[in-house]
Each structure stands twice: as C-alpha cells, then as structure tokens.
Amino acid sequence: MSTPQDFDVDAWLDDAERPARSVTVYQKSGLIADLDALQVQIENEDGEEVDGPSMGGGSLRARYAELARKFHESALTIRIEGRGEQERVRIAGAIEDPAMRGAAGLADAIQYPKFTPAQVEKLAAKIGDAQFQLIVDRFNEASEAVPSVSADFLPKHSTPGDGGE
Numbered sequence: 001m002s003t004p005q006d007f008d009v010d011a012w013l014d015d016a017e018r019p020a021r022s023v024t025v026y027q028k029s030g031l032i033a034d035l036d037a038l039q040v041q042i043e044n045e046d047g048e049e050v051d052g053p054s055m056g057g058g059s060l061r062a063r064y065a066e067l068a069r070k071f072h073e074s075a076l077t078i079r080i081e082g083r084g085e086q087e088r089v090r091i092a093g094a095i096e097d098p099a100m101r102g103a104a105g106l107a108d109a110i111q112y113p114k115f116t117p118a119q120v121e122k123l124a125a126k127i128g129d130a131q132f133q134l135i136v137d138r139f140n141e142a143s144e145a146v147p148s149v150s151a152d153f154l155p156k157h158s159t160p161g162d163g164g165e
Contacts, residue, residue, distance in 0.1 A: 019082040019147045020111065021138040025131045028074035031067050038064045078135060079112040082142030109139055 042060050091108050092101040103117040115123065124132040
C-alpha cells in the first residue's frame with residue numbers, strides 16, 4: 001500500500017480513463033411484432049400445436065424460439081465515451097453543416113464500433129427514436145454523471161444475520 005508521500009501521481013494519471021458507457025441496440029427490432037403475434041397464438045392454442053409438423057412449419061414455440069434467436073443475434077453493443085462541454089463545442093464548431101453537428105459529436109464519442117457522422121444519422125433513422133435515445137442517454141451519462149458501480153443486479157445472500165432464514 002502506498003502512502004501519500006510515495007504515491008506516484010504520474011503513473012496514476014497515465015492509467016486514468018475517461019468515463020464510458022455501453023448500450024445494446026437491435027438491428028432486427030421489427031421481429032418484436034412477429035414475436036407478439038406468436039405469443040398470442042401460443043397462449044390461445046389450448047395445449048395443441050396449431051401448426052405442427054403436418055403443417056410443414058414446426059411448432060409455434062419452435063418458431064418463437066427461432067425468431068427470438070434472430071432478434072438477439074442482431075444485437076450491437078456500442079461503447080460510448082464521455083465528452084466535456086468544451087470538447088463538444090470544439091467538435092460541433094469544426095462541422096460546417098449545422099444539421100450534422102450532433103451526429104459528429106456522437107461519432108467522435110462512439111469508441112466501438114467506429115461510426116462516421118453520416119453513419120450515426122443513418123443509425124438514428126434505421127433503429128428508431130427509442131433505441132437511438134438510449135445511445136444519447138448513455139453519452140450524456142458518460143459525459144455528465146459521476147462514475148459509479150452498482151452490484152444491485154447480483155444475487156443477494158440470505159443469512160440469519162441479514163434477515164434471511
């Protein structure tokens with residue numbers, strides 16, 4: 001353990017990283033409508049396979065599983081790094097077309113996979129407002145929120161000392 005006298009500030013700074021967040025978006029989000037329809041059919045089938053092998057399509061549940069697999073395989077996890085206010089102004093100022101300034105700022109902040117401003121615009125149009133807003137929200141969190149870690153999603157141990165059985 002280091003003491004205040006021997007702490008190497010330069011080494012710590014050399015290893016420091018900017019805040020970054022990640023968000024997962026889906027290319028095939030239109031499959032949700034098909035999954036919704038199949039869910040209703042499955043819930044209404046009264047224990048019988050409506051489109052069994054004699055119908056040539058396999059079971060409804062197998063079709064549902066296949067579409068769900070396709071949906072999940074279309075996932076893209078984007079890593080986005082925070083930017084300070086001065087950086088955002090500098091990036092926007094370097095772009096002649098005012099309509100592309102926001103896209104240029106996001107393209108600069110997205111670390112993986114790399115996007116051009118034009119690709120960010122196309123991404124917004126293709127994946128829709130709700131998913132694109134998730135990207136913007138994560139960018140804002142990385143840029144403005146103090147980094148913290150939460151382990152609330154982890155299973156909790158239940159012991160007599162913490163009220164468990």
